[in-house]
Amino acid sequence: MGVTVPENLDLNLLRVFDALMDAGSVTAAAEQLHLSPPATSRALTRLRRAMNDPILVRAGRGLVPTPFALRSAPRVRALLEGAAELVTDATGSEPRTWRRSFAVRINDGLAPVLVPRLIGRITAEAPGVSLRLVAQNTKDPDALRDGSVDLDIAVADPPAPDVYTQTLFADHFVAVVSAQSTLGRARRLTVAQLCRYPHISVSRKGRARGPLDDTLETLGRTRRVVAVVPTYAAASLLALEDDVIVLIPRVMARHLVDRGVPVRWHEVPLDLPRVTVDQRWHRRLDSDRPSQWLRGQVVAALEHLVGDDARMPPARRPPGSSGA
Template sequence: MSDQLDLNLLRVFDALLQEGSVTAASERLHLSIPATSRALSRLRRAMNDPILVRAGRAMAPTPFALRAAPRVRSLLDEAAALISTDRAVTLAELKRTFTIRINDGVAATLVTAVVEATAAHAPGVTLRFVSEGSESMEALRDGSVDLDIGAGEVSAPDIRTAVLYREHMVGLVRADSPLGVHRRPTLPQLCRYPHVSASRRGRTRGPLDDALDAAGLRRHVAAVVPTFAVAALLVSSSSYVGLVPARLAEQYGVTLGLRWFPIAAPLPEIEVRLLWHARLDADPAQRWLRDTIRDALGEPGDGPGPMADALLSSV
């Protein structure tokens, strides 16, 4: 007869999957190793699966355990939210890992500030940032992702969303590029130089190409890279023109020896949004983290900030 699953067993399951060993899981749960081993035996009987199997000197989760892990994490989060709703969070004592799926262009300008702000108040919190691979909302629903930060709109009734800021794309060149002497290069001037495109899907076209088509112009995309950060590095060591988020150019342009400029075309504004599942809407710990992320951004503006003005006035 299968053991009945209870919340304590699910906590053991979650710890075993995160730690990958009985010893590490016992330390995480403040249990003895024999007690954790007995709990694993109960889990194996209840779930009719080995959960963890020997792989050389380590333990590896079974396919079933990997599939079940996000749902177990989701159940534990819901239980925690039920118990802690309307209760104050003691940040200094908070022990929790938050998984945040984030767009690379946003990560480059946000991660450092968010990690520092979190560590200053909740040193026991771990922020686990993962890159976009799929924008599926199922990761928020099953608990494998706690927060999603990126562009785009979502119209699902169980997904909560808030605009973090609005972003503009700007042109980026080396400081010694002939194009850099122009305060606002024209589209024909922009097309005289090879371009690097940032697209994790390998796309060479974007809104800029639509604007160029309307003007009877075409650019030459000489390279396609997966992230904006790589595009900026490539631009810093070549004659290429890059198109990157304004915040990224503003924060790293001077350090990388780059100049940036507005694009002489009506490119669409990008809304960067924060998304989470409705079950965590009232969870005090996650609510605090969402507020921390907003505060780390400061006051979002509609365009370039003071550093941007300094860069433009220096040419």
């Protein structure tokens, strides 16, 4: 028995629905779709009739999705990706022929470093492929399961049984200061200076304490955290102020200096734990040719970025998984 699809609900309308869910406004969705706002508004009216739901409702000065729209968004995204895969299969295996959009969830400390290089590689080899970056507000694997995220690039955690991972590189945190400050002119950073000067801490959960505090505590020392910000990007801008210390990943600190940002970074004169960065994907995408290609592009983009101590072993399967 065939599947009955409403005659007034086509793939183009689903693309509008997906853009509205992603952008949260008619105007922003119109820009994303390269349509006029009136045309997008008319499409929303058609969607409301076809789905028998308001889809977006007014809340203050903005619009918010209905519960039905929130439930439907992952399924619509999966349908659109399935359609894109059909086009890919029909046009062959050459990246230049693909028309595909990938949702990549990535830590904001790595995004400014990796994404420009990744975009350069993608544009050269597969101009029809685009990236949609998703803020890493959570590491919940459900986003990989329901298709709202295709690839997750984050500090390593134990993977879920149905999620595959590949280690990209290991890194450590360094102290970033203004190049024109007293600390910026110092030859090296001492423990005394680390404790004397104010710190800007980075935590999306608002936590002021971290591994540095634990290490200092074993020495009977403390530091002074004067502010907590949610992103490394914000912290890096605050590091431009005189005699403020910000701890960020070394790969980002090197990127800032290479791009001419007037900061300097010091090695922290303490033994702090290193962090490992993984890329993760759901097992349903493990054999998908474009997804495999994208993961390879991530590895290649990082090859000359992370230093001589980077280690990038083959992808590892989750414990107990057959890979089927």
